[in-house]
Amino acid sequence: MQYNSDMTTSSDLALLCEQIAILKLLPRSGWLQRGIALPESIAAHSYGVATLALAVAGLFPELDRGRILALALVHDVGEALLTDLPLTAQNLLGEGVKHEAERRAAEAVLSRLPNGADLVGLWAEYRAGATQEARLIKALDRIELLAQALAYEQAGNRNLAEFWRRWDAGWDEFPQLGELAAELHARR
């Protein structure tokens, strides 16, 4: 195939390496807005979601573990280009606009990679919550946020109450994660 000659592939992969390096530096900006001076990077957060996904996969033997992990890894990859837009920014942009920009970002990062169309498809599956695997990653994205909020509270921050608002709602599809949320909440 012409398109993915090895030279092209190496160049595209090197570009991905650059974007990974950027995701290691870009902060999750909601934490900055609450006074955390040196917050986790987007890369670190995505690692957290993916590692939790691996850990809970054993609770959901009916789900495809490889698919779960792939979804976790692609879910924020476009933020290398778009940066992490906190809720205040999402409200200003409007949901439709934000979703469209995220779609473009994910495509820009993923589409030229080997099996790029497949990876873009995974991202779209995540976005749409089209499968149980995708919805699991969305739930774990929430869990990871609560876990990190807890860690920052234990490090002293007193600004994070809003992250816990309605922490106990929305776990119908994955009650085990609701129990984990409760466990995290109990440790505050």
Added chain:
Amino acid sequence: MQYNSDMTTSSDLALLCEQIAILKLLPRSGWLQRGIALPESIAAHSYGVATLALAVAGLFPELDRGRILALALVHDVGEALLTDLPLTAQNLLGEGVKHEAERRAAEAVLSRLPNGADLVGLWAEYRAGATQEARLIKALDRIELLAQALAYEQAGNRNLAEFWRRWDAGWDEFPQLGELAAELHARR
């Protein structure tokens, strides 16, 4: 006047204080995308633009200095809510969308302050480049970027060439700033 009873004002000003504290922590994200691990904040950049504006005001005695300074201080204030969107994000969002979100952000931060309508008007003047004062601040926003790029290059970074692309174009209205850009470029 009902609207700005003192209690309301204090509460609105305290909210501004929160947003200022956020602007001290939010990074200028373009630097992060080029490997600068602990870049300047939006607040620090805005300070740079405003201080340069004060310094060059003496070169432009026909311009209104107070207006210049006010424009410099409002120009990025909405980023407390929107965060700093780097060029890659602007390209994904589209210029119209970004401008509209910035307008909403500036209004959200400024409109409830004392003389809020006036401050929102200043922001709109800046955005539109409607006056020579506004265009001066846009030019200084560029100068400040070049000056900080120079500082980061002297601190070692080798990733910043694109900030200097066409550094010498676009100074027709303020040739003195073109000379300053040349001086900065000569120091690389």
Added chain:
Amino acid sequence: MQYNSDMTTSSDLALLCEQIAILKLLPRSGWLQRGIALPESIAAHSYGVATLALAVAGLFPELDRGRILALALVHDVGEALLTDLPLTAQNLLGEGVKHEAERRAAEAVLSRLPNGADLVGLWAEYRAGATQEARLIKALDRIELLAQALAYEQAGNRNLAEFWRRWDAGWDEFPQLGELAAELHARR
């Protein structure tokens, strides 16, 4: 005029750019003394004072807004050379010595800029509290300190009580700022 030929001006302005870059990195050292590992820069603080000045200018229509903003921007500019001397250092140096060094520092940074004599005059006006505008900036310097102390307390710090000592005294000339101080105090 010979002195400010454009070449000289560009060189002087480039030097100011260097000093601005320094002010973005130099910390407000009192925070470090209280255990805040990555505190705001002097540039960020000055931005806070200037932005508050813009916001409260609407409360004081009898004052010259342009003058207020200029005073805010020059008030700490000499710290690029002198650094931020915390109270413990001021006590060791003695007030006279500190004031004299600050005067020299402001002159060193400002005097060669376009309209430099005017800028040095603004700094002296601030230092002396010679006008109501100057005293307003002194009051806002205090407000900004309280606001940032509040932000650090919400981020967890428990070392900042002394910043609040006599928070409610000294607002006679600007009672609206006393109300703002009360509002900030109430949010602790």
Added chain:
Amino acid sequence: MQYNSDMTTSSDLALLCEQIAILKLLPRSGWLQRGIALPESIAAHSYGVATLALAVAGLFPELDRGRILALALVHDVGEALLTDLPLTAQNLLGEGVKHEAERRAAEAVLSRLPNGADLVGLWAEYRAGATQEARLIKALDRIELLAQALAYEQAGNRNLAEFWRRWDAGWDEFPQLGELAAELHARR
């Protein structure tokens, strides 16, 4: 099953959350030894390996993508307890000792999780390079190191030559990754 009653699981998963938060803060210490003041975390590195694994999986259709991703995510997870031991530390400890400690660390983190035995098995597979999937992750661990070294060199660091020593050897099993290494090397 008694062992993994939900309560136990939640508690074990909350402990994993703590360890993930630690991995976000623990640095890759080799960078610190070369003067990089604020280096990537272990979590960020692992994210890089896993994301690269997802990207290159398309080049190796004969390999099990889910397995590859799981191996990437477990490969450094024990460092939450052991920390990242740089080469100088490995030399002092001796390889056998280090391997044994890493095995214990991985077991401590993984064994109590749902399907813990399976996860420990994945780690052992990685350690032993027992499968082509495991060897791919070892190769990607090298690639990720080179890519990050390149990023730090572009940010200015001049201390990283030794990371590139013999960069072109050892890619026999995955020549496509050798080409990627060459591409990264060419960008220095």
Added chain:
Amino acid sequence: MQYNSDMTTSSDLALLCEQIAILKLLPRSGWLQRGIALPESIAAHSYGVATLALAVAGLFPELDRGRILALALVHDVGEALLTDLPLTAQNLLGEGVKHEAERRAAEAVLSRLPNGADLVGLWAEYRAGATQEARLIKALDRIELLAQALAYEQAGNRNLAEFWRRWDAGWDEFPQLGELAAELHARR
């Protein structure tokens, strides 16, 4: 003497300079494991121990002050190569292994310096607690940990209770330090 010809000495001392620069960057990793994002370096900790040693030397006129200070300065110097192994890592490695690696690390750093054998001997004396001076430094290593834990607690951290466990035991040989520990504990 051949061995320490001046050229060799300069080269060995320059190497020590490199290791000192590393110790300024390497963190005390136990703090990272408890959520402190930018903790003290090993160099800073060793400075604390040595400075405390100087301060308390006046309480122990029967001890050799020069010996005390030298012991404080060598006690962690090998961590430039080994890094700071937190308790979790020590437990995984086993005490014997850790001690042996520390011995090798101290030798690697110290043995080639002027009077290197003497310096290695000091390190061994510290390790063994062979003299009262060595045991004093071990006690001060504990004090310094408590003092820094107190500082981090005042900066907001709520994760440090375990450092205070049995804070009041083990001061039999140096009851004055037990009083200091009590004073620190009283300030929590």
Added chain:
Amino acid sequence: MQYNSDMTTSSDLALLCEQIAILKLLPRSGWLQRGIALPESIAAHSYGVATLALAVAGLFPELDRGRILALALVHDVGEALLTDLPLTAQNLLGEGVKHEAERRAAEAVLSRLPNGADLVGLWAEYRAGATQEARLIKALDRIELLAQALAYEQAGNRNLAEFWRRWDAGWDEFPQLGELAAELHARR
């Protein structure tokens, strides 16, 4: 004895602990002025001087090693109160004023400690360069600066040439340190 009753001593030592914690956070400000975003602390620098002093003591058997180490540890201790004044600040303050403030700072930190008068005397000896031991520490203070400048240059910084100006002058009393300076210079 009244003065140093144990309770007083514990309280004074706890205060020293606070000042040590401050010295771990206060930066060496000259580095900040040259664009190093996260520079070494004063504590880390003092550790470097003291550790170098221990290392070179073997070259100067006629000197009192314990005295050398004590001088190294007290030489910057007053900066907990005064902060690190870079050369630009020293020039603004004048040498006499700076020296007097440093004397007061050292007294404030040291005089109430056990054997406080002795410690203050050590500081005065250092300041005056009254002994060969004191002059050795002054020379090592210079060496440590060069060594750290070298480390920052290797990390990328290109702003540090002035630190090397006349690096080869002033080593008459300690030619071995001149050789070390030459070795460091050769490694740039």
